[in-house]
Amino acid sequence: MIKWLILAWRNIWRNKRRTLISAASVAFAVMFAISMSSLQKGGWDRMLNNVVHFYFGYAQVHADGYWEEQTIDRSMELHPDSLAAMSALIGNKPICPRLESFALASTGPITMGVLVSGIDPGPEDSLTGLAERVVKGQYFSDAAEDGVLVAKGIAEELELEVGDTMVLLSQGYHGVSAAGKYPITGLVSFGSPDLNKLMVFMPLHTAQYFFGAEGRATSLVLQLESTKESKAAVATLRKNLDLSTYEVLDWEQLIPDLVSARSLDAAGNNIIILILYLIIAFGLFGTVLMMTKEREYEFGVLIAIGMKRRLLTGVVWIEILFLAAVGAFVGMLLAFPIVWYFHVNPIVFTGEMADAYIQFGVEPIIPTVVEAGIFIQQGMIIFGMALLMALYPLIKISTLSPVQSMRH
16 A cells, blocks of 8 residues: 555656646635635624624523513513522523613603613623713713613704703503603714614613512523523523523524524525535546546556556546645645734725624624634545546546557
8 A cells, every 4th residue: 555655646746737737726726715714704703793792692581472572571580599590500601681671762842762771780891892882971880870871873863962861751560650860971872873873771770660670671691702602501591491481592593684694695605615616626627637638548558568457546546635635735724824814904894885884783894714624624625526536537547448548
């Protein structure tokens, strides 16, 4: 076997030009496929991270049936012991309680609908970075504070400033009347125009008092760092919680539109890569065909002097294996600096494209992701294609007529 390997290695360098062309075609294919896959995965990972840390989190716990009918009457009792037990089940990760419902906000004759979100200031800022979105005034300094944070679009619509008073009217828990006047402690700005005309934040205890829902919450947001963590946490909570009382949803169930968009984009990207694979396959086949035709006389002579066809096909197959392996390895080496550069210096959109991203609450930035799995997967696919193309010379050798090949 070692002699076969030595013979195959020497054979591929008998014609250096042909060898370099063959290896280069494989290397280019691997480099391009890795770059495309890394860019696509990096872009979607960044977008997902933006969305889940923007508000939703990677997973949430609600009272059973709340997500289908999001009313305050489907809120759940909030017990410190229950929160501590849930946190312990998921590795002592923090949990952000929220009490959310709609209300009418008014000042003078102007009225508009808003979403009131009662939050625990510390954990909420840790999860979503809400304090960094305050553009005027200040974030809640105390969980017992009675002020509100108002989205910038609402403040402009109602002609309000920091220090002014906002009147809120709503229906509270089990139909009680909810009404109150609250000082505006700060203005927050979101990338999305829709959120800028929707969100009003107040400390959790203030929201509970306003809605007449003391000791209750509509959702518990788990502070997790990745989709891998979320799957494990969701599985653990579903196993240990009473699912007739609670529902546990991961980000895919919370944001199904994003999941659908990601699947659609992945399908489009797969079509592009498939077209690339077909182009590369034809290129590789052309190279193998050229190599086989050029060496047809050589193969005929070797068979005529008594070399077994099995040995000859084995050597040729090893030659193509060497070419594919060298090309795939070089392709991965060439792809690494490209992927690393755009990982450190991501693509930043400007102009209308940037505005479109910002309107959806997403940073107009697309980095690549550096993952060994992508490099290995794409390298193995192209390597496998090259080996598949190797079937042609093997079939050709097995049916080759020495006399005819030497005449040609």
